[in-house]
Amino acid sequence: MELDPLILSRIQFAFVISFHAIFPVFTIGLASFIAFLEALAFKTDNPVWLRLSAFWTKVFAVVFGMGVVSGIVMSFQFGTNWSNFAQASANFLGPMLSYEVVTAFFLEAAFLGILLFGRDKVPKGVHLFAAVMVAVGTFISSFWILSANSWMHTPAGIELRDGIFHVVSWTEAIFNPSFPYRFAHMGLASFLTGGFVVAGVSAWYLLLGREVEANRKALSICLWLLLIIAPTQAVLGDFHGLNTLEHQPMKVAAMEGNWETSTRVPLLLFAIPDNDTQSNHYEVGIPGLASLILTHDIDGEVPGLNEVAKDEQPPVALVFWAFRIMVGLGLLMIAVAVTGLLLRFKGRLWEARWFLQGLRFMSITPFLAVLAGWVVTESGRAPWLVYGMMTHAEGLTPSLTGAMALFSLIGYVVVYALVFSAGIYYLLRVLYVGLEDQVVEEEYDSDRPMRPLSATHVPFEYNKPGMKIGKFGPPTNQGGSQNGGI
Amino acid sequence: MAASELILIWAFIIGFGVIMYVLMDGFDLGLGILFPFAPDDTARDVMMNSVAPVWDGNETWLVLGGAGLLAAFPLVYSIVLPALYIGVFLMLAGLIFRGVAFEFRFKANTSRYLWNWAFAGGSTVAAFAQGAVVGAYIQGFETANRVYVGGALDWLTPFTVLTGFGLMAGYALLGATWLIMKSEGYIQDWAYRITPPLLVAVLLVFALVSIWTPFIDDMVRDRWFSAIRVIWILPALALACAFQIFRSVRKRYEGMPFVATMGLFIFTYLGLLVSRWPYVVPPEYTIWDAASAYDSQLFLLVGLVFVVPVVLGYTAWTYWVFRGKVRAGEGYH
Ligand code: HDD
Numbered sequence A: 001m002e003l004d005p006l007i008l009s010r011i012q013f014a015f016v017i018s019f020h021a022i023f024p025v026f027t028i029g030l031a032s033f034i035a036f037l038e039a040l041a042f043k044t045d046n047p048v049w050l051r052l053s054a055f056w057t058k059v060f061a062v063v064f065g066m067g068v069v070s071g072i073v074m075s076f077q078f079g080t081n082w083s084n085f086a087q088a089s090a091n092f093l094g095p096m097l098s099y100e101v102v103t104a105f106f107l108e109a110a111f112l113g114i115l116l117f118g119r120d121k122v123p124k125g126v127h128l129f130a131a132v133m134v135a136v137g138t139f140i141s142s143f144w145i146l147s148a149n150s151w152m153h154t155p156a157g158i159e160l161r162d163g164i165f166h167v168v169s170w171t172e173a174i175f176n177p178s179f180p181y182r183f184a185h186m187g188l189a190s191f192l193t194g195g196f197v198v199a200g201v202s203a204w205y206l207l208l209g210r211e212v213e214a215n216r217k218a219l220s221i222c223l224w225l226l227l228i229i230a231p232t233q234a235v236l237g238d239f240h241g242l243n244t245l246e247h248q249p250m251k252v253a254a255m256e257g258n259w260e261t262s263t264r265v266p267l268l269l270f271a272i273p274d275n276d277t278q279s280n281h282y283e284v285g286i287p288g289l290a291s292l293i294l295t296h297d298i299d300g301e302v303p304g305l306n307e308v309a310k311d312e313q314p315p316v317a318l319v320f321w322a323f324r325i326m327v328g329l330g331l332l333m334i335a336v337a338v339t340g341l342l343l344r345f346k347g348r349l350w351e352a353r354w355f356l357q358g359l360r361f362m363s364i365t366p367f368l369a370v371l372a373g374w375v376v377t378e379s380g381r382a383p384w385l386v387y388g389m390m391t392h393a394e395g396l397t398p399s400l401t402g403a404m405a406l407f408s409l410i411g412y413v414v415v416y417a418l419v420f421s422a423g424i425y426y427l428l429r430v431l432y433v434g435l436e437d438q439v440v441e442e443e444y445d446s447d448r449p450m451r452p453l454s455a456t457h458v459p460f461e462y463n464k465p466g467m468k469i470g471k472f473g474p475p476t477n478q479g480g481s482q483n484g485g486i
Numbered sequence B: 001m002a003a004s005e006l007i008l009i010w011a012f013i014i015g016f017g018v019i020m021y022v023l024m025d026g027f028d029l030g031l032g033i034l035f036p037f038a039p040d041d042t043a044r045d046v047m048m049n050s051v052a053p054v055w056d057g058n059e060t061w062l063v064l065g066g067a068g069l070l071a072a073f074p075l076v077y078s079i080v081l082p083a084l085y086i087g088v089f090l091m092l093a094g095l096i097f098r099g100v101a102f103e104f105r106f107k108a109n110t111s112r113y114l115w116n117w118a119f120a121g122g123s124t125v126a127a128f129a130q131g132a133v134v135g136a137y138i139q140g141f142e143t144a145n146r147v148y149v150g151g152a153l154d155w156l157t158p159f160t161v162l163t164g165f166g167l168m169a170g171y172a173l174l175g176a177t178w179l180i181m182k183s184e185g186y187i188q189d190w191a192y193r194i195t196p197p198l199l200v201a202v203l204l205v206f207a208l209v210s211i212w213t214p215f216i217d218d219m220v221r222d223r224w225f226s227a228i229r230v231i232w233i234l235p236a237l238a239l240a241c242a243f244q245i246f247r248s249v250r251k252r253y254e255g256m257p258f259v260a261t262m263g264l265f266i267f268t269y270l271g272l273l274v275s276r277w278p279y280v281v282p283p284e285y286t287i288w289d290a291a292s293a294y295d296s297q298l299f300l301l302v303g304l305v306f307v308v309p310v311v312l313g314y315t316a317w318t319y320w321v322f323r324g325k326v327r328a329g330e331g332y333h
């Protein structure tokens, strides 16, 4: 079998970006949450906020670290595998990525150092400032990178001369038609991710009866946040879809599994779309609803895939199902948030163990929804790299052979598998140790195997003033450390 | 501003970004290279803690190098990266392992030795790959019609292996002198001890590369032996720095060895640049051929003028916050 560098490069790109993307969505949400907790700690002097913040900062550090290293990989992918694309679009993408580095990455990196290690070294206000800067940095970062990405979906403000894109209007290129929607949708997705993870972990601690006061506070904040954000995301997603209908009709046709341009198009609940036969198998749908949603008129016309040649159609089944997974999970999130509100009104939020159990399992759903969303977006763009202007095949590195691509693909899969399993392992350990960390960790440092913890094993007096317990070596007395939980 | 001036400014910016990266990530990669040889695990803790708050920022200069090249000289980005495909992969894999080792090692107990190896191995591979890139750049790239047409392993030659080891030694030297500055007691003694042999290794590679390079490329030979003689001042200054390292280690100065090592790097780097100037993708393309559109260069420059001083400012501030000696047992977050 001939190894096709194009297919392999696409698999590799999809793999490394998906791997990278799951970290940012979490860190963006969590960074804001930490900044919020730091602000509460700064204002109220209630030690609970500081302890929550210190704990979640630890989680943050692990996830952020993985985000950084996988991000460094991303910045070289365009050159190694998509060098023709890089050369053609450098006039726009180059400045975007460079602005991301100088306005966001340096900011995040520098203030992360202060956030993680500087609690004893800078005044409280400066520490809060660092937390805020990290959170701001994550948003600036997504601004630039999503602008770059959106431009590939809805190119604007450029002119193609001799195979090279030249920017004619920076504002039009940066604020291209799909960018505002994508930026907002992704921002909310990040908050949903942070919210559901914190909620799930807090619920788990509550089920175990650990650190009840702090975790109730955290869970309560999250549930209010989710109650607002989950429905907003659905509404926003609807607008996003309408915008896509205008600019990338074939993507919407694939999301709806609609092969022929027609009116009164049904909303399909189930189907197995098939690019070969150009039709769906086992269709189940609600008549007219897709037309109604997309055109706000039951007799509205919805574009079908038959408008373009077979080889210009995206992989329909993939887009179709990924879209259903995302929307399905989105609706589930709304249901959970509303249930939380009802329980709260009835005053049964903390007793309803089934609900807390459910929240635990919800922690994974935002990640699935985010990946599904990106698959819709990116696969729905196929075969275009820059929509309507440059295909995947045109963008590929000319000197790339199948063997080279296979080598790096396998390499990344192996490296990421190792790093990811280790990351998950340490993350679980941080979660397992929980807010009661200091004293417990000292025990972990000995070579004794981990033993199950429960609240009763964990002394409440966990932080003696002036005593700082390092993770290696004996406790050293530094005196005067004013940190509450670290 | 004329297009040619703008291109020169950009060449300067990229050149500045590269040397910033080499100096800043150099010492923390160097600590990784020295990791297996450290006297004990406490010393390793100190080594790692001395860079833990800043390594992420240091590595960001690499990302800036990549993005900046894409923005200002896309031809370099789109020829050099495909040419070094395998090497780039190895470097990135190395950077991944050493990057996560910072977080994971502190959270591990029984598996800690694994992350010691990940940190050391990752740093070593990344340093070697970067050194090989330098060699590949001196060697030149096979191109046609503005794309790379050579093979997957063209970059791997005896010469690039030599430069790979050379940069490893150089980074280790930076790491050792950094450690002199940041540690005390037996750890510092150890750092003092290993500095001279590392310096000798660096000078050896330096000499070999200098002898070898003129044979690889006529242009370089011309430049050094017939054209402007003033450029001999660069290797002379580099040697002066080397001497200064020896002297300050003997006198047990704490800051000077690191400063002098940075000087050694800067002058060697400048020597390399003048050998090749104005070619950025030797032997074919110059900075003028490789530049992106005028508008794009200008658009980015305008922003950088405001942002980069701020970046340098808060970066310096974080180094200031974490100044002074790192002591054993001092806490991690
Ligand atoms: C919506 C958000 C988002 C998306 C779509 C991407 N990233 Fe990302 N990236 C971030 C949000 C982010 C972040 C939140 O800013 C990270 C996560 C962890 C971190 O350090 O910053 C980050 C880290 C990060 C880093 C490391 C920065 C450092 O050294 O501190 C690089 C080089 C990239 N990314 C590059 C990319 C590229 C080339 C992408 C696309 C192809 C990409 N990212 C997609």
Ligand code: HEM
Binding pocket: A009, A010, A011, A013, A014, A017, A018, A021, A082, A145, A146, A148, A149, A370, A371, A374, A375, A378, A379, A382, A385, A392
């Ligand atoms: C952050 C979340 C992202 C995810 C999860 C994601 C996911 C994907 C997936 C699954 C593909 C494969 C589509 C296919 O080949 O059928 C793809 C393609 C691609 N994406 Fe993204 N993407 C993301 C962001 C970005 C960004 C920010 C950019 C650029 C600025 C980008 C650029 C590309 C390019 C160049 C391709 C073409 C290569 C390919 O087809 O694999 N992506 N992406």
Ligand code: HEM
Binding pocket: A178, A181, A182, A183, A185, A186, A188, A189, A190, A192, A193, A233, A234, A235, A236, A237, A238, A240, A241, A242, A244, A248, A251, A326, A327, A328, A329, A330, A331, A333, A366, A367, A369, A370, A371, A372, A373, A374, A375, A376, A377, A378, A380
């Ligand atoms: C509940 C109803 C939702 C609707 C109607 C909706 C709608 C959409 C649409 C139409 C797209 C594709 C846009 C395009 O490529 O042109 C999209 C993409 C995406 N969705 Fe959703 N979405 C919903 C929920 C969610 C949820 C809950 C999440 C995550 C927590 C999410 C995350 C994403 C992501 C990450 C993308 C890819 C990036 C982008 O194009 O914005 N979505 N969504």
